[in-house]
Amino acid sequence: MLENQGLQGDLGRGALVLGIETSCDETAASVVQGGREIRSNIIASQVDLHRLYGGVVPEIASRKHIELIIPVIDLALKEARVIPEELDAIAVTYGPGLVGALLVGLSTAKAMALALDRPLIGINHIEGHIYANFLQYPEVEAPLVCLTVSGGHTDLLYIDEYGHYDILGRTRDDAAGEAFDKIARVMGLDYPGGPEIAKLAAVGNPEATDFPRGLMQADTYDFSFSGLKTAVINHIHNIKQRGDKLPVADIAASLQAAIVDVLVSKTVAAAQEYGVGTVLLSGGVAANRSLRTELRQVAGLHGIKVYYPTEVLCTDNAAMIACAGYYRYRRGERSPWDLNAVPSLRLGEV
Ligand code: KG4
Numbered sequence: 203m204l205e206n207q208g209l210q211g212d213l214g215r216g217a218l219v220l221g222i223e224t225s226c227d228e229t230a231a232s233v234v235q236g237g238r239e240i241r242s243n244i245i246a247s248q249v250d251l252h253r254l255y256g257g258v259v260p261e262i263a264s265r266k267h268i269e270l271i272i273p274v275i276d277l278a279l280k281e282a283r284v285i286p287e288e289l290d291a292i293a294v295t296y297g298p299g300l301v302g303a304l305l306v307g308l309s310t311a312k313a314m315a316l317a318l319d320r321p322l323i324g325i326n327h328i329e330g331h332i333y334a335n336f337l338q339y340p341e342v343e344a345p346l347v348c349l350t351v352s353g354g355h356t357d358l359l360y361i362d363e364y365g366h367y368d369i370l371g372r373t374r375d376d377a378a379g380e381a382f383d384k385i386a387r388v389m390g391l392d393y394p395g396g397p398e399i400a401k402l403a404a405v406g407n408p409e410a411t412d413f414p415r416g417l418m419q420a421d422t423y424d425f426s427f428s429g430l431k432t433a434v435i436n437h438i439h440n441i442k443q444r445g446d447k448l449p450v451a452d453i454a455a456s457l458q459a460a461i462v463d464v465l466v467s468k469t470v471a472a473a474q475e476y477g478v479g480t481v482l483l484s485g486g487v488a489a490n491r492s493l494r495t496e497l498r499q500v501a502g503l504h505g506i507k508v509y510y511p512t513e514v515l516c517t518d519n520a521a522m523i524a525c526a527g528y529y530r531y532r533r534g535e536r537s538p539w540d541l542n543a544v545p546s547l548r549l550g551e552v
């Protein structure tokens with residue numbers, strides 16, 4: 203579906219695409235050749251700055267992107283040993299995300315594309331996350347089921363052909379990453395909470411507390427994590443009221459198990475119902491080791507193959523944007539000069 207065959211010979215040397223990503227709190231730029239070869243992948247994280255506030259402060263994110271965007275692009279070009287004139291296209295995230303943050307990347311991409319007389323290609327951030335898999339695994343073929351789990355999204359998708367997404371289910375309240383982050387905050391852990399909880403969970407007992415698995419038994423591919431959040435808050439409150447010490451590792455392991463169980467069971471059920479042999483995992487939460495392992499194990503029992511990107515390509519980066527941009531470029535797609543940032547852009551929407 204992704205026209206992976208014969209990429210090297212295509213478009214001469216393999217088109218060079220600059221990807222730019224500023225949808226949240228990472229300023230990122232990357233040069234990818236032929237949709238596959240990552241020539242550079244620069245990520246300037248603002249996480250230390252936002253950690254002081256326990257979450258992303260949009261105004262600070264925009265201002266930081268303004269400072270970092272040119273140096274980050276410069277470095278991406280330098281590391282790739284590419285001069286701007288050698289670029290074939292500029293791909294940039296235009297949504298979903300924080301509007302002020304998106305506008306920094308989008309304006310910079312427009313300025314570069316205009317100055318260099320190269321096509322501008324707007325990319326949906328969530329589609330970018332999915333393409334992180336295609337960067338690494340040329341053998342992946344549709345039809346397939348994809349679970350996209352990030353700080354802002356939890357979508358279960360059926361993909362039957364390139365660029366066509368059927369949404370089977372999505373979260374009705376918090377995204378999986380958001381659940382990790384909010385619960386971590388209650389536990390007094392640093393932002394972002396996902397990796398902190400994962401670290402603690404590695405030394406905790408996942409069966410210590412049987413936290414609710416939202417909508418697990420329901421006849422739907424939708425997810426719900428707000429009940430889990432409430433249950434963990436109540437659990438912590440009760441322990442504190444008794445004056446006992448918080449068993450943080452056990453709580454982390456138990457709540458992680460609750461999130462992972464639901465994600466895995468619905469994803470495998472969808473793959474079975476749609477009769478696909480391939481499942482993709484994408485988005486920041488796809489970096490979670492327990493999710494990766496359990497999904498592979500359970501899917502494997504049904505002969506379903508699971509792909510996920512290396513950890514650095516799971517969380518926000520611009521290589522995934524350049525990769526998604528490459529395929530759109532090859533199909534002759536171009537974005538108009540009046541392309542705007544779309545904070546709540548959905549998959550499949552233009
Ligand atoms: O894709 P991403 O970098 O940004 C968004 O598009 O939202 O995802 C960030 C989310 C955060 O909620 C973070 O806590 C979560 O991914 N995350 C993890 C792990 N690494 C990042 N959650 C669980 N386990 C991890 N190892």
Ligand code: ZN
Pocket residue numbers: 327331352353485486517518
């Ligand atoms: Zn993301």
